[in-house]
Amino acid sequence: MxxxxxxxxxxxxxxxxxxxxxxxxxxxxxxxxxxxxxxxxxxxxxxxxxxSVGFTHPRVYFGTEDLDASVKRLHELGGRGEEVEAVPGVGRIAHCHDDQGTPFSLFEPATRS
Incomplete structure (x- = not known):
């Protein structure tokens, strides 16, 4: 969801x-x-x-059905995101910051066939 x-x-x-x-x-x-x-x-x-550097606090991943659209919307709202990464067999993720600099991540699960 x-x-x-x-x-x-x-x-x-x-x-x-x-x-x-x-x-x-x-x-x-x-x-x-x-x-x-x-x-x-x-x-x-x-x-x-x-x-690691930049990963010193818990990281929360919010689910999305369309990672590309969510990252686009993130930018429209003033947030910033790193490159989308594929996690083989799991899905895709993007590490992001909201418009106030708070870090979070987005997760789109792999499609199951």
Whole structure:
């Protein structure tokens, strides 16, 4: 559904410590997806991932049915977005900022045949 939160990513300098912390706090488990990226089990749809420059706070992904149209509308409303990226087998994403500079991301799921 457009505008619904579909995924979150929690950045961590030490993903093992972060997984232990959130596991202890909320009972979350995790499964490594690759590259030290850990998908959350028994919690929200999301992952614990290595922090990096520009990725130091949780990242929220809002769903959209048409990523290209959403990015176009984002620009019309004064926001800014990075290049659209394909995530093989998952869909497409774009990291964005609203018109006040607040970061968020957009997600369009892959079509299933």
């Amino acid at each position: 457009p505008g619904q939160i579909d995924w979150i990513e929690i950045p961590a300098a030490d993903t093992a410590k972060a997984r232990a912390f959130y596991g202890g706090l909320f009972g979350w488990g995790s499964a490594e997806f690759g590259g030290n990226y850990h998908v959350i089990d028994h919690g929200p749809a999301g992952a614990i991932a290595p922090a």
